[in-house]
Amino acid sequence: MMRTFKHSMLAALVGLGCLCGSAAAANPGADDAAIYSFAFFGCNRLNKEGVDATGFTSTANEAQLLQSFRDIAAQPVLPRLLFLAGDIVKGKKPGTKTLAKQLDAWVELAADPQKNPLVAKGVPMVAFTGNHELLVNKEDSDVCKYWQCPNPPAYRYWQEFMENNPAGYDFIAGHNGPKKGGADGLLVDETRLSYSFRNEDVLFVVLNTDTMIDSYTIGDVPMYWLGKQLRKAQKDKTIRHVFVMGHKPLQNAAADDHEDPGNPAIRPEQAEALYRLLNDPAGDGSATKVRAYLAAHAHEWRFAPGLTFGDYTGKVPQVVAGNGGSPPESTWRGKDAYFGYTMVEILRDGRIAAKSYGRPINDPYFEQKDGVTTLRARQELFLPR
Secondary structure, eight states: OOOOOSSHHHIIIIITTOOTTOHHHHSTTOTTOEEEEEEEEOOOBOOHHHHHHHOOTTOBOHHHHHHHHHHHHTSSSOOSOEEEESOOSOOOOSSSHHHHHHHHHHHHHHTOTTTOHHHHTTOOEEEEOOHHHHEEEGGGOSSOSSSEEEOHHHHHHHHHHTTSOTTOOOOOOOOOSOOSBTTTTBSSOOTTTSEEEEETTEEEEEEOTTOOSSSSOOSOOOHHHHHHHHHHHHHOTTOOEEEEEESSOSSOOSSOOTTOTTOOSSOHHHHHHHHHHHHOTTSSSOOOOEEEEEEOSSSSEEEESOOEETTEEOOOOEEEEOOSSSOOOTTTOSTTOEEEEEEEEEETTSOEEEEEEEEEOOSSTTOOOSOOOEEEEEEEOOOOO
């Protein structure tokens, strides 16, 4: 069942499948014209030095966030949606007092049509959680076995506040996620943390990559729930494309995860099984409708046409767009690093392209002094024939 957003502009675009600004209409003969597109990026939160220097209550890299909003709004064809792929605030403090303060300021900024032209133009925004929204550091907890562990009150708070906040903007796009208990063994209700929703013939599946199955495990996803969603989509002839996304990648995209060295990706015990599921949802070798796994977490942009786990190699690509404004990975710093966003475009001729747009990273990184946003990378996603 498709989610109906309470926000009026979201309902207009998602609920009704608006064809506003169609590239095909503007250029009906172009095979590479985009007939459908969406944007995503993650990891826009500041580090401690950035928070101290800017004083931003939101703890977001506001200069870069607003620049990306403006750049996306200036695209010749507006995307149907923008996904904000986690780590939108610094968070990671026990309880919800710190998280509430940061999210309140973030929502006030992001939902302001005077500052964010995407709101004024009616492009829906969907925000989902990263580890900075849901976890705490080991030094702040008595139960952590790893570098971080779940912050139980944050799981409920995100779901309630990001749907019902003073700005009146609903950043949550679905309610059909896994409930407490169940086959995935969740400790809390996560129906609005992992969920799926449909827009035209495209199904989006959002995953909470820190699903709480106990008091200390991190990097977990609701595999049983996901399998049901994907198998249902495989059977539905009206669904043509599926995009699965979560904050953490299936495999760490960087040589080092410099700020969270013990928390690089989806936990290895699950990653291979998850990747096999994406490549063969029906379990019978039939062509998958999953076009890509989209992630962030590593502060860089990286494309993998397929992933290998042991003796298994799949063809579903992974796109990591964690270059939203957080300090870049040490392995990615230098002249080639850039802040920006990714556009995923379904083209008239059936191909699907992931386009990474970016601008130079200034010093300090939380300012936007100069530099024009340009297309930095273009990769085609795998389509079984």
